Amino acid sequence: MNILDKIIADKHKEVALKKSIIPIKQLENSVLFDRETNSLAKALQNSDTGIIAEHKRRSPSKSVINQKVSVQDVADGYQNAGACGMSVLSDGKYFGGSLEDLLLARATVQMPLLRKEFIIDEYQLVEAKAHGADVILLIAAVLSRDEIKSLSQFAKSLSLDVLLEVHNQDELQKSIMPSLDMLGVNNRNLKTFEVSTDISKTLSTQIPDDFVKVSESGISTIEAIKDLKQYGYKGFLIGENFMKTENPGASAVEFIQKLNKDL
Numbered sequence: 280m281n282i283l284d285k286i287i288a289d290k291h292k293e294v295a296l297k298k299s300i301i302p303i304k305q306l307e308n309s310v311l312f313d314r315e316t317n318s319l320a321k322a323l324q325n326s327d328t329g330i331i332a333e334h335k336r337r338s339p340s341k342s343v344i345n346q347k348v349s350v351q352d353v354a355d356g357y358q359n360a361g362a363c364g365m366s367v368l369s370d371g372k373y374f375g376g377s378l379e380d381l382l383l384a385r386a387t388v389q390m391p392l393l394r395k396e397f398i399i400d401e402y403q404l405v406e407a408k409a410h411g412a413d414v415i416l417l418i419a420a421v422l423s424r425d426e427i428k429s430l431s432q433f434a435k436s437l438s439l440d441v442l443l444e445v446h447n448q449d450e451l452q453k454s455i456m457p458s459l460d461m462l463g464v465n466n467r468n469l470k471t472f473e474v475s476t477d478i479s480k481t482l483s484t485q486i487p488d489d490f491v492k493v494s495e496s497g498i499s500t501i502e503a504i505k506d507l508k509q510y511g512y513k514g515f516l517i518g519e520n521f522m523k524t525e526n527p528g529a530s531a532v533e534f535i536q537k538l539n540k541d542l
């Protein structure tokens with residue numbers, strides 16, 4: 280079994296357990312449930328730099344990245360840096376994240392927040408909304424077209440933006456539908472962990488202009504972003520490059536300042 284299959288098998292068990300102890304009604308009672316969401320797609324369309332900065336303590340490909348910094352300090356730093364949005368990994372077992380991280384980030388910043396999670400059930404979308412997310416991620420590698428359709432339509436009914444992630448042509452072709460806002464190309468193969476921004480370049484021409492294009496993973500240089508911009512990308516999801524430093528917020532400030540100067 281590859282790592283992605285393991286994550287999804289665990290996620291099914293986790294969601295079943297959570298459903299049995301926290302009813303949807305309780306999540307819908309959260310004060311955040313009626314909060315007006317802040318669109319990441321719009322923020323990216325209006326931005327020159329387009330950075331989505333991620334909070335990521337560890338990962339299956341790199342194990343420990345940074346367990347020392349607080350999510351509040353990271354969120355504050357990313358907002359001061361002028362990031363368009365923040366991605367918060369909420370998976371505990373493989374990434375060391377939690378829904379509490381999302382809640383703390385929400386309490387700290389106003390910018391759009393992405394719940395970075397392996398979504399397989401509508402319940403997780405209600406959780407996302409109840410913990411202050413503006414955007415959810417759907418991963419085409421682990422969902423059928425019908426699942427993408429029903430989950431994205433449900434997310435839209437909660438006023439959440441939808442970022443659909445693909446890694447190859449088949450995933451892209453099966454996924455294109457009007458209930459998506461952003462199409463993300465993950466430069467990392469989630470089964471082998473190989474990383475190459477060439478994947479974003481190759482798939483770029485096949486992404487219809489109706490969607491905001493986002494390039495995800497393995498981005499660490501200004502040159503990579505300038506290059507990807509020529510292929511129509513408006514959003515750039517960066518995790519490890521910031522999180523591996525002692526002060527991820529300060530690293531983001533330095534990176535975005537340089538990017539602004541170079542564009």
Ligand SMILES: O=C(O)c1ccccc1NCC(=O)[C@H](O)[C@H](O)COP(=O)(O)O
Pocket residue numbers: 282333335338339340341465467469472495496497498516517518519520
């Ligand atoms: O990052 C991993 O090792 C990973 C493994 C299996 C599934 C997902 C994984 N990462 C999620 C992401 O997509 C990244 O955290 C995100 O795109 C940022 O990537 P990076 O800038 O390379 O940290």
